Structure formats: C-alpha cells, structure tokens
Amino acid sequence: MGVVVPLEDKSQGPGKAAPGKESQAIDGLVGLVAADMARVNSTILSRSISDVSMIPEVANHLISSGGKRLRPMLTLATAGLCGFGGEGHIKLAASVEFMHTATLLHDDVVDESDMRRGKLAARMLWGNEASVLVGDFLLGQAFKMMVEVGSLPCLEVLSSAAAIIAEGEVMQLSAAKDTQTTADDYLAVIRAKTAALFAAACEVGPIMAERSKADIAACRSYGANLGIAFQLIDDALDYGGSAAKLGKNVGDDFREGKITLPVVLSFRRGDDAERAFWKRTLEDNDIREGDLETALSTMRKHQALEDTIERARHYGAMARDALQIFPDSKWRQALFDVVEFCVSRAH
Amino acid sequence: MGVVVPLEDKSQGPGKAAPGKESQAIDGLVGLVAADMARVNSTILSRSISDVSMIPEVANHLISSGGKRLRPMLTLATAGLCGFGGEGHIKLAASVEFMHTATLLHDDVVDESDMRRGKLAARMLWGNEASVLVGDFLLGQAFKMMVEVGSLPCLEVLSSAAAIIAEGEVMQLSAAKDTQTTADDYLAVIRAKTAALFAAACEVGPIMAERSKADIAACRSYGANLGIAFQLIDDALDYGGSAAKLGKNVGDDFREGKITLPVVLSFRRGDDAERAFWKRTLEDNDIREGDLETALSTMRKHQALEDTIERARHYGAMARDALQIFPDSKWRQALFDVVEFCVSRAH
Numbered sequence: 104m105g106v107v108v109p110l111e112d113k114s115q116g117p118g119k120a121a122p123g124k125e126s127q128a129i130d131g132l133v134g135l136v137a138a139d140m141a142r143v144n145s146t147i148l149s150r151s152i153s154d155v156s157m158i159p160e161v162a163n164h165l166i167s168s169g170g171k172r173l174r175p176m177l178t179l180a181t182a183g184l185c186g187f188g189g190e191g192h193i194k195l196a197a198s199v200e201f202m203h204t205a206t207l208l209h210d211d212v213v214d215e216s217d218m219r220r221g222k223l224a225a226r227m228l229w230g231n232e233a234s235v236l237v238g239d240f241l242l243g244q245a246f247k248m249m250v251e252v253g254s255l256p257c258l259e260v261l262s263s264a265a266a267i268i269a270e271g272e273v274m275q276l277s278a279a280k281d282t283q284t285t286a287d288d289y290l291a292v293i294r295a296k297t298a299a300l301f302a303a304a305c306e307v308g309p310i311m312a313e314r315s316k317a318d319i320a321a322c323r324s325y326g327a328n329l330g331i332a333f334q335l336i337d338d339a340l341d342y343g344g345s346a347a348k349l350g351k352n353v354g355d356d357f358r359e360g361k362i363t364l365p366v367v368l369s370f371r372r373g374d375d376a377e378r379a380f381w382k383r384t385l386e387d388n389d390i391r392e393g394d395l396e397t398a399l400s401t402m403r404k405h406q407a408l409e410d411t412i413e414r415a416r417h418y419g420a421m422a423r424d425a426l427q428i429f430p431d432s433k434w435r436q437a438l439f440d441v442v443e444f445c446v447s448r449a450h
Numbered sequence: 451m452g453v454v455v456p457l458e459d460k461s462q463g464p465g466k467a468a469p470g471k472e473s474q475a476i477d478g479l480v481g482l483v484a485a486d487m488a489r490v491n492s493t494i495l496s497r498s499i500s501d502v503s504m505i506p507e508v509a510n511h512l513i514s515s516g517g518k519r520l521r522p523m524l525t526l527a528t529a530g531l532c533g534f535g536g537e538g539h540i541k542l543a544a545s546v547e548f549m550h551t552a553t554l555l556h557d558d559v560v561d562e563s564d565m566r567r568g569k570l571a572a573r574m575l576w577g578n579e580a581s582v583l584v585g586d587f588l589l590g591q592a593f594k595m596m597v598e599v600g601s602l603p604c605l606e607v608l609s610s611a612a613a614i615i616a617e618g619e620v621m622q623l624s625a626a627k628d629t630q631t632t633a634d635d636y637l638a639v640i641r642a643k644t645a646a647l648f649a650a651a652c653e654v655g656p657i658m659a660e661r662s663k664a665d666i667a668a669c670r671s672y673g674a675n676l677g678i679a680f681q682l683i684d685d686a687l688d689y690g691g692s693a694a695k696l697g698k699n700v701g702d703d704f705r706e707g708k709i710t711l712p713v714v715l716s717f718r719r720g721d722d723a724e725r726a727f728w729k730r731t732l733e734d735n736d737i738r739e740g741d742l743e744t745a746l747s748t749m750r751k752h753q754a755l756e757d758t759i760e761r762a763r764h765y766g767a768m769a770r771d772a773l774q775i776f777p778d779s780k781w782r783q784a785l786f787d788v789v790e791f792c793v794s795r796a797h
C-alpha cells in the first residue's frame with residue numbers, strides 16, 4: 104500500500120519508542136495471570152466442545168487465532184488486585200471471552216468482513232449461517248458458565264453488558280454512512296459496543312471479592328475508560344499500522360463506510376471539497392482508485408490520527424486515575440502497564 | 451398454488467373437524483392466563499424500548515405480527531398448574547418469548563427467508579445486520595429479566611436451553627441438503643431447536659413454585675413432547691395448509707432444501723427415481739417448474755404427511771401422559787387442550 108502515517112507520541116519525541124516496547128508493557132500482566140489463564144484457556148476449549156462438529160471447528164478457528172485474550176486477563180487481574188481467593192473468576196473470565204468471540208462472529212456477518220485476525224473470517228469458510236449460530240451457541244455457553252458461578256450481581260453486570268453491546272452495534276449501524284456523526288455520537292457507540300464489556304470484565308473481579316462499592320466502581324471505571332482508549336487506537340490503526348500487525352488491512356473501515364473518530368475529525372475540520380469527498384466515499388460508497396491515499400493525506404493534513412491517539416491517551420489517563428485509590432501492588436502496576444500497552448499499539 | 455393435500459385425521463373421518471375448532475382448543479388456556487398475559491405483553495413492549503430507535507422498530511415488527519405467544523402462555527399455565535402465587539413468572543414468560551423472537555430473527559438470516567408470519571421478514575426491511583443485532587439485543591434483555599427474577603435454578607434451565615437451541619440450529623445446518631438424514635437425526639434436531647425451549651418454558655413454573663423433582667420433571671416432559679409434536683405439525687403444514695393461515699408459503703422448506711420428516715419418510719420409502727428426484731431438488735438445489743407438485747404427489751403416495759401427523763399425535767399423547775400425575779384442574783385441562791390445538795393445526 105506504501106502509505107506511512109506518522110503516529111509517534113510527540114511527548115516522547117519521534118522514534119524514541121524501543122522495538123518490542125508493546126510486549127514489554129503487557130508482560131507484567133501476562134506473567135501474573137499465567138497460571139489462572141491456563142485454566143481459563145482449558146475452560147474455553149472444553150466449553151466449545153459439542154457433538155455437532157461444526158461448532159468446535161468454527162469456534163476454534165477464531166479462538167485459536169491468536170487473540171490476546173485481553174478481556175479475560177482483565178477479569179483475572181482485577182480479581183487479583185482485590186485479593187479474591189476463590190474459583191469463580193476462572194469461569195467468569197472464560198464467559199467474558201466467549202461473549203467477545205460471539206460478538207466478533209456476529210460482527211463479521213454485519214460488516215461482511217473477509218478477514219479476522221489475519222485469517223479468513225469464519226463466515227468465508229463456513230458461511231454467514233454458521234457465524235450467526237455458533238455465536239449464539241457461545242453466548243449460551245457464556246451464560247451457562249456465569250450461572251454455574253452463581254453470583255447474581257455478576258450475572259446482572261454481564262447480562263446488562265450483553266444487551267448494551269448489541270445496542271451499541273445497532274447504534275453503529277444506524278450511524279453508519281452518516282458523515283454528520285458527531286464525536287459524541289461516536290463516543291456513545293464505542294462506550295456501548297466496546298467499553299461495556301471491558302467495564303463488565305473488570306467489575307466482576309471486585310464483586311466476587313466482596314469489595315466496597317467504591318472499589319467496584321473504581322475497577323468498572325478503569326475498564327470502561329481503558330475500553331474507550333482501546334477502541335480509539337483500533338480506529339486510528341485502521342488508517343495506519345501494517346496489515347501483518349493488525350491481522351486486517353489498512354482502510355477496512357474506509358471501504359466499509361464506517362464513521363470513526365479520524366473521519367469525524369477530518370470531516371468537521373475540512374473544507375467543502377473535502378466534505379464532498381467523505382460523502383462520496385463513505386455515504387455514497389463510491390470509492391475510486393487512489394481514494395484511500397486521499398483519505399490518508401486529508402487525515403494527515405488535519406492531524407486526525409494524532410488527535411484520535413491523544414484522545415485515547417486522555418481516556419487512558421482516566422483509567423489509571425480510577426485505580427489510584429488502590430494501594431501500590433504488582434497487580435495495580437500491571438493494570439497501569441496495560442493502559443500503556445493499549446495506547447502504544449499505535450506506534 | 452392450487453395444491454390441496456388431504457390432512458384429515460382419519461380417526462375422525464374426513465371433514466368432521468368443525469370450523470374454528472382450533473381456536474376453541476386453545477381458548478381455555480388463553481382465558482386462564484389472560485390477566486397474566488396482559489402483564490407479560492406490557493413487559494415485552496417496555497423491554498424492547500431503546501434509545502436506538504431501530505431496535506423497537508425491528509423488534510415490534512415481529513412482536514406485533516400476531517404470533518400466538520404459545521411459549522410464554524405455557525410458562526404462565528405451568529406456574530398456575532403448580533399453584534405459584536408470586537411475580538417471577540411474568541418476567542420469565544417474557545424472557546422465553548424474547549428468546550424465541552431472537553431465534554426467529556436469526557433464523558431468517560440463516561434461512562434467507564423473505565416472509566415471516568405473513569409479513570416481510572425483518573431482514574428484508576432492515577437488512578441482515580439489523581436482524582442479527584436486534585436478536586442479540588433481545589437475547590441480552592431476556593437474560594437481564596431472568597437475572598432480575600433471581601432464581602439460579604431457572605437461570606440454569608433457560609441458559610442451558612439457549613445453548614442447546616443454537617446447537618440444534620447448527621445441527622440442522624450440518625444436516626441440511628443431506629437426503630440420507632434418518633428420522634432419528636431429524637428428531638435430534640427438533641428436540642434441540644424447538645423442544646428445548648418448550649421444555650424450559652414449562653419447567654420454570656414448577657421451579658418457581660418450589661414443587662417436587664417429579665412435578666418439575668413432569669412439566670418439563672410435557673413441554674418437550676409438546677414441542678416435538680408442534681414442530682412435526684409445522685413441518686407437515688409446510689407442504690399443506692394455506693399460505694394465509696401459516697403466514698408463509700407452501701413449499702418454503704422445499705425451496706430452502708430443508709430435510710424434514712415428510713421428506714425423510716418419502717425418501718426412505720421411495721424408489722430409485724424418487725430418490726434421484728429428492729437429491730436433485732434438495733441436495734443439488736436444482737428446482738424446476740412443477741417440482742413442488744411432484745414432491746407433494748410423492749408425499750401423498752407414501753402417506754408421508756399423514757404419518758408425520760401420526761407421529762405428532764404420538765408425542766402429543768406423551769405430553770398429556772406426563773401431566774397425568776397432577777390432579778384434574780382447569781389448568782391441567784387447558785394444557786391438555788393445547789396438545790389438541792397444536793396437533794389439530796394440521797387440519
């Protein structure tokens with residue numbers, strides 16, 4: 104594609120980010136939850152088994168495709184932060200990952216995506232039908248596992264999240280192809296479709312540990328703000344980063360007519376000719392040779408990607424602040440580092 | 451279409467079924483649950499509200515399309531049968547209907563159906579995306595309501611049903627277009643995709659009423675067998691009945707290549723030429739002018755529809771027998787009559 108977008112964090116000066124910095128930032132978390140994650144992973148595998156062989160085939164295609172499993176790690180880490188000594192966090196973490204996987208399967212159908220995590224999307228191999236139904240199966244299994252844990256407050260948090268995520272996806276569908284979308288509209292969508300699950304993933308740990316309302320709210324706030332930061336960076340990466348790194352191609356959102364923050368900022372800061380360009384490409388879906396390059400150069404002109412990343416930093420800072428009421432610990436430090444990991448993915 | 455299939459119950463002699471008999475058979479149930487159903491209906495309406503206007507639009511398109519709401523009525527009636535005096539059955543009944551509605555929305559996408567209950571399928575008006583996501587939203591709302599009721603045993607029953615329903619749908623997908631499907635394979639599919647929700651709908655009433663294991667098992671067995679009978683009749687009606695009555699067209703299953711019991715029986719009882727016909731039309735999807743008429747006359751030749759209805763009567767009898775351990779009451783009588791209603795739909 105030959106498009107290079109400068110995404111350096113100006114506060115560090117260009118080029119300062121050491122190679123491999125990302126993996127270092129999340130290494131602390133990975134190490135702390137390693138033993139629990141092994142149990143979560145075997146739960147995920149055993150719970151995607153079915154006599155109907157298409158189910159584990161489709162589920163494992165996505166499950167084994169090297170996702171980071173960030174959301175279940177957050178459940179384990181917030182349980183650790185709150186000193187939870189029981190068992191329930193394992194199944195809850197696996198439930199959170201199943202809810203996420205179900206969403207991805209349904210998203211691929213909704214977005215008509217060809218690729219997911221660098222592999223062919225399940226719907227390309229087994230059809231839309233299988234993606235819809237295996238997603239439903241995983242959602243059912245997620246609820247079964249939560250029920251087995253038996254905590255009604257956790258069930259309330261996770262079932263509410265399920266409804267809100269779907270609401271956010273429909274909101275995105277309604278806003279799709281509308282270049283008049285405001286940054287607020289956009290934030291409402293990502294709060295629902297992405298941040299709600301991050302928030303729920305971080306809230307069930309302190310609930311299981313029977314912590315105070317303030318501690319539970321702090322973990323929830325950490326998760327919600329981290330989720331917003333994560334999605335903002337994802338949306339910036341769709342116009343930067345390399346396909347290999349992302350597992351998807353630069354410009355997927357552009358080709359699908361998705362209105363994300365980089366577009367919202369470019370549209371609002373642009374002149375009439377630029378607005379006509381965004382309307383033609385994203386609303387009318389009339390995309391011609393060279394349009395992606397024009398989109399990228401227009402975003403550069405308006406610093407749309409840099410500012411999207413700056414906003415991600417803002418939410419990242421809020422996530423960190425939420426956890427400041429907890430005393431310093433290896434858990435808290437690991438959760439701070441996750442914020443850096445999410446934001447620094449843009450480098 | 452001009453195709454008339456004789457579906458009379460031979461035990462009554464042709465033409466004996468009085469007009470309006472169907473509605474009489476279910477009138478007892480409708481009357482008994484009327485007050486509770488009014489509360490269920492207002493719960494259904496209030497819980498499909500969302501700030502995202504597309505959600506109530508899509509949901510109400512299907513919800514207001516005149517489905518019988520048989521499943522939530524069963525929840526109310528089995529609660530009544532077991533003398534439940536609390537409140538929880540209302541939300542559980544609404545949850546059951548939402549689970550059913552979500553399944554219908556997803557089924558339409560999977561089957562690529564144009565019509566549902568005599569109206570354009572939601573996916574034809576709002577697209578596949580909306581059907582997938584609004585289905586997910588309703589499923590999320592269903593779980594939220596169940597959690598609000600707060601009975602872990604009921605949550606276990608309903609979340610298990612959700613996973614099994616999806617499993618059944620995938621099973622059907624895997625079996626689709628395979629004319630070698632046995633009657634047992636077919637029964638396994640409908641046990642999962644249809645009977646599991648009927649069973650769960652009937653099981654939560656006695657659970658809420660804290661009845662004995664035997665009473666709970668009896669209600670579950672009633673629901674499961676009624677569900678099988680219901681689906682068998684549905685599959686027979688797809689090759690008989692009138693489009694106006696069904697809200698779908700005769701031969702939909704044929705055109706979609708669905709292997710239902712009438713096909714299984716005709717294939718197994720047929721000669722080589724007939725098997726070649728079923729393979730060409732259902733496996734190879736090569737359907738030509740006059741093929742539906744050939745399918746119908748072949749089914750007539752092998753009494754495939756009559757025998758499908760006979761099998762439905764068998765499961766209907768099992769459903770009735772399951773409830774015989776309960777003393778006679780207006781509730782039990784109404785539940786007996788529902789069996790007759792389901793089976794006599796084929797007239």
